[in-house]
Amino acid sequence: MPNVLEGTLLAGNVRVAIVVSRFNDLVTERLLTGAVDTFRRHGLADDRITIVRVPGSFEIPLPAKRLAESGKFAAVVCLGAVIQGETSHHEYINHPMASAIMQASLSSGIPVTFGVLTCHSMEQALDRAGGKAGNKGIEASLAAIEMINLLSQMKSLEL
DSSP states (O other): OOOOOOOOSOOTTOOEEEEEESTTHHHHHHHHHHHHHHHHHTTOOGGGEEEEEESSGGGSHHHHHHHHHTSSOSEEEEEEEEEOTTSSHHHHHHHHHHHHHHHHHHHHTSOEEEEEEEESSHHHHHHTEEETTEEHHHHHHHHHHHHHHHHHHHHHTTO
C-alpha cells in the first residue's frame, strides 16, 4: 500500500490570519462570516484568529505576504470580491492579485488561500458568498486547515 499524505480538517491550536477587503462589503462580510465560523467549527478559538481589513481586493496581497512571512501564522486566508461591471477595470485587478497571492504562499511556505470572488455581477457574487453556490469563505478556510495539516505531515517525514 502506498504512503498517502492528506490533510485533516482539525484546526488544532494554530494561529491563522484572514485578510478581507472592505470594498463590496455586502459580499465580503458574508465571506468573512463563513470563514470565521468554519475555523470555529473545526476547533480554532477566536483568540487564534486575526482579521486584517484592507480597502479593496487589489490591496490584499501585501498584508497577506507580510502575515505569511511573519512566522506567527500557520495560514492566511484572502477574501474579497471583484465584480466585472461595465469596464475592463476588473482585468487589471484579478490577474495580478491572484498571482501575488499565490506568490505569497510559495515564497513564505505558508498556505495563503484564495477566497476572492471574480464575478460578472453582484448576483453571482452573492450566490458565492452564502447563496445557492455555497460560500467561498468557507472553502478557503477549509483549504487552509487541510493544508496546515498536510504540511505538518510532510514536515514530520522531513519532506
